[in-house]
Amino acid sequence: MALAGIRIIELAGLAPAPFCGMVLADFGASVIRVDRTKVAMSLDTLARGKRSVALNLKTPEGVAILKKLCVKSDVVLEPYRKGVMEKLGLGPETLLKDNPRLIYARLTGYGQSGPYATAAGHDINYLAMSGLLSRLGRHGEKPHAPLNLVADFAGGGLTCALGIVLALLERTRSGKGQVIDASMVEGAAYMGSFVWKSRAIGMWEGDRGQNMLDGGAPFYDTYRTADGKHVAVGAMEGQFYQQLLHGLGLDAADLPPQMSMGDWPELKRVFEGRFAAKTQAEWADVFDGTDACVTPVLSLDQVSAHPHNKERGSFVVGDDDESPRPAPVLSRTPADPCLSRDPAIGQHTCEVLQEYGYESQDIERFAAAGVVERSIPGAKL
Numbered sequence: 001m002a003l004a005g006i007r008i009i010e011l012a013g014l015a016p017a018p019f020c021g022m023v024l025a026d027f028g029a030s031v032i033r034v035d036r037t038k039v040a041m042s043l044d045t046l047a048r049g050k051r052s053v054a055l056n057l058k059t060p061e062g063v064a065i066l067k068k069l070c071v072k073s074d075v076v077l078e079p080y081r082k083g084v085m086e087k088l089g090l091g092p093e094t095l096l097k098d099n100p101r102l103i104y105a106r107l108t109g110y111g112q113s114g115p116y117a118t119a120a121g122h123d124i125n126y127l128a129m130s131g132l133l134s135r136l137g138r139h140g141e142k143p144h145a146p147l148n149l150v151a152d153f154a155g156g157g158l159t160c161a162l163g164i165v166l167a168l169l170e171r172t173r174s175g176k177g178q179v180i181d182a183s184m185v186e187g188a189a190y191m192g193s194f195v196w197k198s199r200a201i202g203m204w205e206g207d208r209g210q211n212m213l214d215g216g217a218p219f220y221d222t223y224r225t226a227d228g229k230h231v232a233v234g235a236m237e238g239q240f241y242q243q244l245l246h247g248l249g250l251d252a253a254d255l256p257p258q259m260s261m262g263d264w265p266e267l268k269r270v271f272e273g274r275f276a277a278k279t280q281a282e283w284a285d286v287f288d289g290t291d292a293c294v295t296p297v298l299s300l301d302q303v304s305a306h307p308h309n310k311e312r313g314s315f316v317v318g319d320d321d322e323s324p325r326p327a328p329v330l331s332r333t334p335a336d337p338c339l340s341r342d343p344a345i346g347q348h349t350c351e352v353l354q355e356y357g358y359e360s361q362d363i364e365r366f367a368a369a370g371v372v373e374r375s376i377p378g379a380k381l
Ligand SMILES: C[C@H](CCC[C@H](C)C(=O)SCCNC(=O)CCNC(=O)[C@H](O)C(C)(C)COP(=O)(O)OP(=O)(O)OC[C@H]1O[C@@H](n2cnc3c(N)ncnc32)[C@H](O)[C@@H]1OP(=O)(O)O)[C@H]1CC[C@H]2[C@@H]3[C@H](O)C[C@@H]4C[C@H](O)CC[C@]4(C)[C@H]3C[C@H](O)[C@]12C
Pocket: 011, 013, 014, 015, 016, 034, 035, 036, 037, 041, 043, 055, 056, 057, 058, 079, 080, 081, 084, 087, 088, 107, 108, 109, 110, 119, 120, 121, 122, 123, 124, 148, 152
């Protein structure tokens, strides 16, 4: 796999950093999640392919162990608010001094500087600060965050993973590590560059929910079907729009022009009426095999059985659940996601510490002093 041989130390976090670690593990990195001790159960649902070491970083021995792990690793990924790692004596200056090749990834909401740097926050706050949330939602309604996908995962976890891969690539030339300051506000905003840059061509002149791509246009929206399900319509270009009208049994001559924004509400009502007349499956029969850009809005339970996803094997079934296959697919070195159960907290404490040079008696001593914890393999705490 592409990242085989890369060793990553991931300090346990909430959602973005676990996703970042999972992506790297999916593509072959060895990812060790450092969990806290005295925690009943892991809240990390994105632990595929990782190992877990339970370490009390509020003890000098715990800090020394983490330092030793970082000396022999390529990347440390930390998800705490600014200053936490420095307070523990694990800041970048210290760790990079011990291992100048280390890539030190800091995944936070607001970044390492600025008045908000030390403030608590979550996806919705970062999305709000990026400017994007102001554009998301239906006309006449308040802004609406699309789950926690944009800041936590796209702008956060995935962007940080990109930063790590870039730094690894650069290290092959310089031989040096570096610090990555991954702010979810900036990552989300960057992901939204199209919104900023397409203002110049008049894409966002309407209020929220009144533009072509935000639910304003009748040809770029979802519609309810006769069975209470939905279809998604994305027929923007003239030739595809014609096919949409054809499938709906409409004649362009009887309708206002496609791009007449003032007529969009009326056109939407016409489409709503048509789509309500057949079930989702019946619409699939009408539109599959055409370029009308109409697809069923599949539920999470439906996706893997859909013939397209099924043929490509887009979803994988593991011991714990069904989940998306890692993307993208690399032709020679594709990801090979681990399908066994996620690790319990401390499941690999002994194995990993031995791998990094500790003797059994050291580990016994650390366990007795509460510096590390080991769990029974396979058991979820
Ligand atoms: C699924 C829910 C999560 C949803 C994700 C959400 C929408 C997000 O947006 S996640 C993005 C959050 N932001 C960031 O990650 C940005 C960077 N980080 C931060 O800003 C902060 O870390 C913080 C704000 C996220 C958290 O702040 P906090 O004060 O808690 O922590 P820090 O200041 O960073 O300091 C960490 C301290 O910890 C010490 N530490 C760390 N490691 C160790 C160690 N190994 N040993 C010892 N000590 C350690 C470190 O030294 C710091 O100490 P100091 O403070 O002294 O410096 C889920 C969200 C809530 C969940 C639910 C909830 O938990 C209740 C239930 C629990 C139950 O068990 C399961 C069901 C729940 C309902 C549960 C369900 C879900 O999991 C949640 C809803």
